[in-house]
Amino acid sequence: MQRLRLLLALTTSLPLLACGPTDEPAALPDAPRCEIALPAPPDHRLVASGTTLRDALGRIVFLRGVNAGGRSKFAPFVPFDFASEADFQDALDRYLDRAASWGVSALRVPFVWAAVEPSQGMDDETFLARYDALLDGAWKRRIWTIVDFHQDIYSDVYCGDGFPAWTLPFPTPEPHHDCHNWFVRYSQDEDVRAAFDKFWSDEHGARTAFRALWERIAARHANRPGVLGYEPINEPHQGTADLKTWEQTVLTPFYTEMAALIHAKDPTALVFFDATGTDGIGAFTYLDKPEGEGLVFAPHWYDSLALFGGTPAPSNASTYLSRWADKGREWNIPVLIGESGVPRDLETAGEYVTAVYDAMDDNALHFTYWEYSDSKETWNFEDLSLIDYEGQEATAITSAVARPYARAVAGEAPAFRYDAAARRFALTYDAPAENGVTEIVVPERNYPTGYRVELSNGCVDATHPGLLLVRPTAGQERVEISVVPR
Structure with a gap:
């Protein structure tokens, strides 16, 4: 039920997807850019942890x-x-x-x-x-x-x-x-x-x-x-x-x-x-x-x-x-x-x-x-x-x-959805006290004229081919991300 509530939130209560009088999603500010190193887990293996797979950095994959x-x-x-x-x-x-x-x-x-x-x-x-x-x-x-x-x-x-x-x-x-x-x-x-x-x-x-x-x-x-x-x-x-x-x-x-x-x-x-x-x-x-x-x-x-x-x-x-x-x-x-x-x-x-x-x-x-x-x-x-x-x-x-998806999420309770018609990807998750780096796969063919990132807090790095890296602001618990065409 928890995941169902999160998915419902993606289409209803989240600010980045909330609809106004024209039924168009209300945009968050364009995410600040920063330089983020591609995470390098010390081991390539994933671990089965309950119903999730986690990498050596503890991220949900x-x-x-x-x-x-x-x-x-x-x-x-x-x-x-x-x-x-x-x-x-x-x-x-x-x-x-x-x-x-x-x-x-x-x-x-x-x-x-x-x-x-x-x-x-x-x-x-x-x-x-x-x-x-x-x-x-x-x-x-x-x-x-x-x-x-x-x-x-x-x-x-x-x-x-x-x-x-x-x-x-x-x-x-x-x-x-x-x-x-x-x-x-x-x-x-x-x-x-x-x-x-x-x-x-x-x-x-x-x-x-x-x-x-x-x-x-x-x-x-x-x-x-x-x-x-x-x-x-x-x-x-x-x-x-x-x-x-x-x-x-x-x-x-x-x-x-x-x-x-x-x-x-x-x-x-x-x-x-x-x-x-x-x-x-x-x-x-x-x-x-x-x-x-x-x-x-x-x-x-x-x-x-x-x-x-x-x-x-x-x-x-x-x-x-x-x-x-x-x-x-x-x-x-x-x-x-x-x-x-x-x-x-x-x-x-x-x-x-x-x-x-x-x-x-x-x-x-x-x-x-x-x-x-x-x-x-x-x-x-x-x-x-x-x-x-x-x-x-x-x-x-x-x-x-x-299509875009969350490859590795540095947080808990992730939920994501991609609207193929609108080419709009949305991800939410709860960040830990010490925020790590989340990886989102963004195939270039989906956004031939580029894309814009809306982010509730933190900054992003889109310089790695096919990847969007996200680093939330320290101390912020809830992260909301949206990728939309330019």
Whole structure:
């Protein structure tokens, strides 16, 4: 209720948004300019503190990012095309520079086990070095990363991705990624369900090998700057088991086990745990809260109408995403929506994605949009990337994704909202006795003729590209900020 009251205040009682006879917001004085150094926390890691994420300076952090996408699901298992090994670094830089221009603070970076360990007992160091370079390059641009083991319908031998064929005890077809409606194989392909059954039971040792994989992955990235943590498995599936029973008696203990395993190698890492793909449609799960510290609930949410050619109601985003926010409050842990997205050709894509981001802001959710691939070849004909096959942005969607938000707030009870039509961003928070520096991401594309800052007290520094730094006046408890076009 406290957050609801704060959000209501943004549109009613705050002086910077109060409306006069013409219904135009009453302006505060233009904020004084001052020189503010970009804060440098002593550690890159974030800490789960109740439902919030905090940096090493104690600031409340909001993650807004993208998935380093579907192109990572098939060889050479990176989210962009490159002509040769000599071209890899240039292609990586172009890819990350574009992501940085959108103002993202996080990348969820998929890897498939089949890329790491194509033959049992032999890791592919070429792939691992490329993956390392992506993580390192992201942090050079102040983009945090989440290491995500990604699977869909178990393996590429079933027209999916994830587990290597050698984890299957029976003959397998050749890998491929040319299936429309690939997801129906969860319910219609007996081999897919059997593969999951054998994995969860560890009947042929695949789960034992999976634990060993994660021990190596966590140890490899334990000291890598910018890596926030690890997601043990994307959209796990129950096989032939009853969903409710399996989520409570198999999946929940699995996450407890994986959190302990990862923390044994990387004690300060966050562990992001996902719900099933089915859960990600209705925003409902039978999962219980796993045991352990540093946990972040990382479910997905997709509007089925948006995926299957219909016209979804933007209000659906508020309805369903609030359910996941409620689950985070019930468990008292942060919630990151690991995936949500729409096809590029959806007529109402811009309006719809804007509604999704509004719901993320209103519910204080973290978010990584699905997805961002720079590739002429698709995975199973999907068209959810923020750019098309010619490398051109899906303008309506990227305009909705690249929006102002509070990256790090030096205070308590933050609430922010962005009016996309008016291009007006507003943030309020309670400052501590010794005021720190708050960071607001302001993508330059949102304000081509510049912007003006209204501030209740203190000063701002807009000289850092894409960032607005705010330092309140010492001793002032309430801070109110608004960014508006010039």
